[in-house]
Amino acid sequence: MKTIFPALAFALLGLAAGNAYAQGECDKYRTSYDKTYCFAKLFLESDKELNAAYNDLRGVAKEPAKSQLKQTQLQWIKHRDASCENSGSINVDCNYRVNRERTEYLRDRARECKAGTCRADMIVKQSWN
Template sequence: MKTIFSTLAFAALGLSASAAYAQGECDKYRTSYDKTYCFAKLFLESDKELNTAYNDLRGVAKEPAKTELKQTQLQWIKHRDATCESGGSINVDCNYRVNRERTEFLRDRARECKAGTCRPDMIAKKSWD
């Protein structure tokens, strides 16, 4: 039930069928309900993966890089929202793409830290500039 309500909430935000069209993930669906459900799943999954990558990096980073990562992530969220929201609607394709780019950046930094080559300047870098 919770998933259905989440999906309907995203539909109410004005998710359009063309927003995630470039990804091709939801092209096989014919009804608006099925497409909206598919797009909402992509949106939610990209946020979940982003949060996992962020927490993974926080787990291996040392201070002060950990604090800088938090500040940079808060700035990135503002960037994502400004880039992917318009008139109260979320551009799902944009959100998915921007989330994926940031997720990969965070995963790369976590791999570096796990390999013993952690660079605080890279962790705090604004990857979207």
């Protein structure tokens, strides 16, 4: 039990550092081109992590939750786009935050499944509502 607490503290510190990284990393650039490039990198990295978490969960989930997860994810993408898009422009901070929240949710579900406590209702839950 003692080994769980340091690991949990380290994980929470990593999440906090990741958020601080995203919020301030691009501030050091002076030109709009450099800032745009930086934000694009963050956007793509958060999307890559999201896809990895989704595929990991699909790999351990059982039917019918596995099939339903795809529908839930498609609904979530619509939610993300509606939340983070404004007049054809993507709010990168919003997209990064929403992607990170969904990534962590999917990772938690995959961990539960790997531990033998997989709950189909949680896998397909619309956690963003």
